[in-house]
Amino acid sequence: MEDYKSSKYERKEHGAFIVDGVQVGTTLQCPHCGGHFLSVVGSGARRGFCMNCMAVTCGHPDCDRCIPIEKKMDMIEKRFRLGDV
Numbered sequence: 098m099e100d101y102k103s104s105k106y107e108r109k110e111h112g113a114f115i116v117d118g119v120q121v122g123t124t125l126q127c128p129h130c131g132g133h134f135l136s137v138v139g140s141g142a143r144r145g146f147c148m149n150c151m152a153v154t155c156g157h158p159d160c161d162r163c164i165p166i167e168k169k170m171d172m173i174e175k176r177f178r179l180g181d182v
């Protein structure tokens with residue numbers, strides 16, 4: 098048994114979603130929650146777009162506002178630092 102064939106498409110296809118050798122969409126990363134989601138070409142799925150990050154968001158209501166994941170980390174960090182001062 099050779100699992101080469103099945104692993105062929107499992108290789109990290111960053112940015113491409115391929116079905117039967119045809120690219121049907123792209124995988125994108127939400128700049129706000131860091132979650133990956135599938136954007137299917139011509140699906141008409143409503144996604145958010147953040148002009149600040151210049152990136153498509155996952156469409157989750159929590160991701161409508163621009164809170165980049167780096168900023169979230171920063172806020173958590175600051176909260177810790179408050180106890181420091």
Ligand SMILES: [Zn+2]
Nearest residue numbers: 127130155160
């Ligand atoms: Zn998101």
Ligand SMILES: [Zn+2]
Nearest residue numbers: 147149150163
């Ligand atoms: Zn943003």
